[in-house]
Amino acid sequence: MKSASLVLALVLGIEATAAVAADAHSHHAAPTEDRRAVLALSETERAMILEEMRLFLVGVEKLTGALAREDMAAVATEARELGVKMTHDVPPALREKLPQAFRQLGFTVHRDFDALALDAESMKDPRHSLQQLSATLQKCVSCHAGYQIRPQPLAAAH
Ligand code: HEC
Structure with missing residues (x-):
């Protein structure tokens, strides 16, 4: 139970990081309004x-x-x-x-x-x-x- 939730936390953490990275990237690639x-x-x-x-x-x-x-x-x-x-x-x-x-x-x-x-x-x-x-x-x-x-x-x- 404990290790399962740790894994979940890790996955969520990675997803959040990826989302931030994608966001930063899109800002870079196409300066939008x-x-x-x-x-x-x-x-x-x-x-x-x-x-x-x-x-x-x-x-x-x-x-x-x-x-x-x-x-x-x-x-x-x-x-x-x-x-x-x-x-x-x-x-x-x-x-x-x-x-x-x-x-x-x-x-x-x-x-x-x-x-x-x-x-x-x-x-x-x-x-x-x-x-x-x-x-x-x-x-x-x-x-x-x-x-x-x-x-x-x-x-x-x-
Ligand atoms: C409640 C909202 C808010 C907070 C909190 C805030 N700012 Fe701002 N700040 C703004 C807005 C809105 C602008 C204008 C941005 C624009 O029109 O693009 C701005 C502009 C600025 C500018 C540009 C000034 C100029 O003459 O063009 C500076 C420097 C700045 N903020 C520093 C800070 C610092 C340092 C902090 C924290 C200690 C801070 N601000 C906190 C809303 C905020």
Whole structure:
């Protein structure tokens, strides 16, 4: 029983890997149209989101630098910059245009950084922080895989 389920797990694992490989391959062979869900935003709203995104990237850069130095106080500081406190000034009009799943994913990323900051302070374990960062980066990846922004021309708003 035990070995049978192990074999099953192996087979499933291989199938999953093959599916991912096939997917990656098809992307490579034929660059298709962008099928990600569209967020139809104004130019200003788009700029606002992209600015937050670049802050994410800058923060992750600083965070990895601090981790490489094993400076856990700096890890906590940099992580907290990306935490929930970063979210408070999203205009209501923009909030309403964002699907709930999108907002939730964004929020969990901010919450993750707060948790990373707390653990960095209390545990001071760079490897643990790195694992948390890796898990959070997977959320960046999965949101980017699912959504794109299409800026709407101003005239369309009338
Ligand atoms: C809830 C969804 C979501 C999450 C989570 C998310 N992003 Fe993004 N990000 C987007 C979208 C949507 C775009 C625009 C993509 C497009 O239109 O092709 C974007 C664009 C970007 C860009 C390009 C910015 C520019 O100026 O063009 C960067 C860099 C980026 N994200 C970094 C990150 C990092 C780092 C994380 C994680 C710490 C992250 N993002 C998490 C949705 C997300």
